[in-house]
Amino acid sequence: MKQDKSQQLFEKAKTLMPGGVNSPVRAFKSVGGTPVFMKKGKGAHIWDEDGNEYVDHCCSWGPLILGHANDEVETKIIETIKNGTSFGAPTALENELADLIISNHSYIEKIRFVSSGTEAVMSALRLARGVTGKSKIIKFDGCYHGHVDSLLVKAGSGLVTFGESTSAGVPAAFANETIVLPLNDEEAVKSCLENLHHEIAAIIIEPIPANNGLLIQSHKFLVHLRELCTQHNVLLIFDEVISGFRVGFEGAAGLYQIQPDIITFGKIIGGGMPVGAYGASHEIMNHISPLGPVYQAGTLSGNPVAMSAGIAQLTACLQPHFYQNLQHKTDHLVDGIKQHIHAKGYEITIYNIGSIFWFAFSDMAHLNRADQINSGKMSLFAKVYHYLLDNCVYFGPSGYEVGFVSAAHSEADIDKTIKTMCDAFDLVMG
Numbered sequence: 105m106k107q108d109k110s111q112q113l114f115e116k117a118k119t120l121m122p123g124g125v126n127s128p129v130r131a132f133k134s135v136g137g138t139p140v141f142m143k144k145g146k147g148a149h150i151w152d153e154d155g156n157e158y159v160d161h162c163c164s165w166g167p168l169i170l171g172h173a174n175d176e177v178e179t180k181i182i183e184t185i186k187n188g189t190s191f192g193a194p195t196a197l198e199n200e201l202a203d204l205i206i207s208n209h210s211y212i213e214k215i216r217f218v219s220s221g222t223e224a225v226m227s228a229l230r231l232a233r234g235v236t237g238k239s240k241i242i243k244f245d246g247c248y249h250g251h252v253d254s255l256l257v258k259a260g261s262g263l264v265t266f267g268e269s270t271s272a273g274v275p276a277a278f279a280n281e282t283i284v285l286p287l288n289d290e291e292a293v294k295s296c297l298e299n300l301h302h303e304i305a306a307i308i309i310e311p312i313p314a315n316n317g318l319l320i321q322s323h324k325f326l327v328h329l330r331e332l333c334t335q336h337n338v339l340l341i342f343d344e345v346i347s348g349f350r351v352g353f354e355g356a357a358g359l360y361q362i363q364p365d366i367i368t369f370g371k372i373i374g375g376g377m378p379v380g381a382y383g384a385s386h387e388i389m390n391h392i393s394p395l396g397p398v399y400q401a402g403t404l405s406g407n408p409v410a411m412s413a414g415i416a417q418l419t420a421c422l423q424p425h426f427y428q429n430l431q432h433k434t435d436h437l438v439d440g441i442k443q444h445i446h447a448k449g450y451e452i453t454i455y456n457i458g459s460i461f462w463f464a465f466s467d468m469a470h471l472n473r474a475d476q477i478n479s480g481k482m483s484l485f486a487k488v489y490h491y492l493l494d495n496c497v498y499f500g501p502s503g504y505e506v507g508f509v510s511a512a513h514s515e516a517d518i519d520k521t522i523k524t525m526c527d528a529f530d531l532v533m534g
């Protein structure tokens with residue numbers, strides 16, 4: 105496959121931006137080779153600068169649940185942009201998107217729009233601290249919540265430990281405000297809260313952890329978190345930047361029927377434009393400035409063009425059978441691959457929930473903790489990845505990243521992905 109233009113562009117990009125990219129995983133470090141520079145997308149397909157066409161399962165890392173350049177999203181963006189791109193004053197479009205969400209999402213009563221998932225999480229933490237008057241946060245090993253200082257931490261040594269920063273530039277004092285616990289471990293959370301509840305403002309979790317493989321939690325564990333938080337006056341934050349509007353309009357809260365105290369959103373909410381949000385009850389949200397003492401602001405927050413994209417995309421998600429159709433397609437994809445894996449007896453497992461899927465070189469039917477992932481097998485992923493790329497199927501370039509199915513994927517697209525993935529597995533396992 106010809107990739108001369110991508111190579112030239114990457115050489116130039118490296119002289120201009122750190123690592124040639126504006127977000128690290130795009131640099132292909134974990135799979136090797138040159139990042140593919142994309143030029144256009146339509147539906148489930150994307151084209152690179154050299155003219156190669158791919159079936160896309162990265163979907164911009166999740167936002168594009170309708171696929172690329174969806175007609176309704178495109179029309180709404182163009183209509184809005186003709187009236188200007190930003191005012192720094194309220195617009196009716198903010199009401200429209202907020203109302204669309206709140207009237208169809210029974211787990212939040214009020215919402216604040218920001219410009220990224222990271223910003224949503226950062227603001228939700230400040231809100232939780234402002235509401236409770238406490239400062240420590242519990243997070244889980246294997247969950248990613250954006251590049252918020254106090255969440256770029258890993259577990260230190262010891263059972264209940266304060267975090268150690270995973271990035272230079274994060275003061276130890278910030279990492280010290282975070283406690284990192286293993287996923288799906290009721291006892292660890294219970295004993296931590298019993299000892300430290302008077303210091304802990306919130307527990308933050310991706311209710312469907314999908315940034316470090318797909319580590320589906322037991323319903324019982326999530327219910328247990330809810331009960332413990334209520335018992336100890338600790339707020340429960342569901343980070344639904346990926347799962348929100350993905351596993352159903354009401355996300356994981358709706359799927360599991362668990363009421364978190366705060367929910368963070370990103371990705372799908374903005375229809376491919378930079379939007380994040382956080383929502384909660386009136387009571388909690390009224391702590392935010394200008395009503396309350398928790399300060400949070402943004403020049404481009406609630407940007408009209410971004411709101412328009414969100415309105416168009418979420419309107420489509422609300423159509424009858426939207427999520428059932430997505431599920432049906434994803435089941436077809438996953439079943440097709442599973443059949444092949446079983447027939448060949450490969451030690452590979454494919455995991456999925458809604459239209460999110462991920463495969464690992466493991467025979468464990470359920471993976472729910474980060475330490476169960478065999479990092480030693482990631483070299484096999486790199487081989488699979490390059491086979492897929494060479495055969496025009498595009499995934500996020502890391503074995504820890506999940507794939508997505510969009511409403512735009514056709515049966516033919518899914519069949520192509522099944523065949524190419526099965527061939528890739530034959531290549532590396534054969």
Ligand SMILES: Cc1ncc(COP(=O)(O)O)c(C=O)c1O
Pocket residue numbers: 165220221222223225248249250251310315343344345346370371380
């Ligand atoms: C669960 C979760 N939270 C937060 C973020 C950060 O969002 P953003 O990249 O928009 O800042 C991400 C990004 O992947 C995410 O998956």
